[in-house]
Every structure is written in structure tokens, then in C-alpha cells.
Amino acid sequence: METPNKYSDKDLEEFKTLILKKIEKAQHDLELIKSAYMNDLNNGTEDTSPTFKAFDEGSQVMSKESNAQLAIRQEKFIRDLKNALIRIQNKTYGVCRVTGKLINKKRLELVPHATLSIEAKNMQR
Numbered sequence: 001m002e003t004p005n006k007y008s009d010k011d012l013e014e015f016k017t018l019i020l021k022k023i024e025k026a027q028h029d030l031e032l033i034k035s036a037y038m039n040d041l042n043n044g045t046e047d048t049s050p051t052f053k054a055f056d057e058g059s060q061v062m063s064k065e066s067n068a069q070l071a072i073r074q075e076k077f078i079r080d081l082k083n084a085l086i087r088i089q090n091k092t093y094g095v096c097r098v099t100g101k102l103i104n105k106k107r108l109e110l111v112p113h114a115t116l117s118i119e120a121k122n123m124q125r
Helices: 009-042 050-089 105-110 118-124
Strands: none
Touching: 009 050, 009 105
């Protein structure tokens, strides 16, 4: 029996719900990252002794950089999830872009924006 090369409308609807929830959480997390970044800019060290000031400024720079990196990664994650929604609309969601086979459902539940099957991912290594 040949395996189908696309998911059913029912499956696609379930994936869509999962992805919409992930987008909502990801956007919420992005807001937290951005507000932490804004707090880093506003919370100075004027009231601390000079001894700690240099160390604190260094750690502030580090946390600003890591927050910026987190924000960039989070924005990419949201973009990838939105692209997955487009693939659901086009009914191409869950099809490996290398092998053309269906990506395992468990993989899509864990990584809903995946475009490669494990088989194709392993071929890249």
C-alpha cells in the first residue's frame, strides 16, 4: 500500500491549531524578551558603588546582547511557524522538501515548522 503524500484536512486542522498556539506563546515570549531588553536600558547602576559598576556594566552589555540574540531567534521561530500555516493552506504541509515523503506526525508535533523528514535531515550531515 502506498503511503499518502499529504495529510488529511482533519490532520491539517489539528496541526493548524497546534501552530497557532505555538505562535501565540512565541509572541508572548518575544514580548517578555523585548521588555527585559527595555528594562536593561532603563535600570542603571547609579545607586551602586563604583566597584561593582564596571562589572555590572559588562554584564548589562552581555545580557543586552543575549536578549537581542534571543529576540532574533524568537522572531525567526515565529516566521517559520507562519510559513508552516501557509503550507497548511496550500495543503503542502508535512511533506519533506527533499524526499517528497510525509514527515512523521510525531516529528511535526514536536517541530511543527519542520520541512525535512528525519531521513532528509540525516542526509545533510
